[in-house]
Amino acid sequence: MIRYSANLGFLWRELDLPAAIRRAKDAGFAAVECHWPYDEDAGAVRAALIETGLPMLGLNTRKGAEEGDFGLAAVPGREAEARAAIEEAFAYADAIGAQAVHVMAGRAGDDQRGGAVFEANLRFACDLAAGSGRTVLIEPINGRDVPGYFLSSVEQAAAIVARLARPELKIMFDCYHTQITEGDLLTRFERHQAAIGHVQIAAVPSRAEPDEGEVAYPRLLAAFDAAGYDGFIGAEYRPRGRTEDGLRWMMDFAL
Incomplete structure (x- = not known):
């Protein structure tokens, strides 16, 4: 059975995070996730999660303080900032009970040290995750939306997961980014399913909303379900209008 999570980085953005959590519950979502919640009072967020019974699946490390930053973990020369952002993310995750931290790679440019820097920072994150029971996620992001992003393909992410061999480390399989960069979604999902978190x-x-465009999500998600995927499906889209007005897809996609 497919269960949906509301990504509150995009949905109900006009509300503060506790109110958005409550709205997601009312709309029928089974979980929530977010991007950068650090300006929100962690106590109020945790209270809303407890009240609604929704799990908070994950949050992102900060983008960074410089113009153009979109994560820091693969950026040579900024290791101290990257590790501070990782520590901050785990501390906030601990405070609200979030299950995972997405460690954002960032733009490494042409610097060949990016891979080694990223993997060292991921080991640091995995050590924190091992002590807290949380998961570290890495997400391939397409170069059209974020030019120069270090991690751009599922295969690249899978190779990193295999090299580090840390049980805490998993892939965030974003169908939007993967379709733009590589396509062949079902084959890629099945090939790397064991590494997907x-x-x-x-x-x-x-x-x-996922009810338009070139991906036939009802068939794709049914295939994910048939393949044994039992995690949540994160609704990480930018609504065409009011969030409430675009939720019919959840009924149409019901499995």
Whole structure:
């Protein structure tokens, strides 16, 4: 059975995070996730999660303080900032009970040290995760939306997971990014399923509700379910209008 998670980085953005959590519950979502919640009071967020009974699946490390930053973990010369961001993310995850931290790689440019820097920072994150029972996620992001992002393919992510061989480390399989960069979604999912910790969806190419565009999500998600995927599907899309007005897809996609 497919269960959906509301990504509150995009959905109900007009509300503070506790109110958005409550709205997600009312709309029928079974979990929530977020991007950068650090300006929100952690106590109020945790209270809303307890009240609604929704799990918080994950949050991102900060983008960084410089213009153009989109994560820091693979950026040579900024290791101290990257590790501070990782520590901050785990501390906030501990405070609200989030299950995973997405360690954002960032733009490494042409610096060949990016891979080694990323893997060292991921080992640091995995050590924190091992002590807290949480998961570390890495997400391939397409170069059209984020030019120069270090991690751009599922195969690249899978190779990193295999090299580090840490049980805490998993792939965030974002169907939107993967379709733009590589396509062949079902084959890639099945090939790397053991390394996948979370799945996200959005329409391609618009990144709107998943009821339009070139990906037939009802069939794709049914195939994921048949393959044995039992995690949540994260609704990480930018609504065409009010979030509430675009939720019919959840009924249409019911399995």
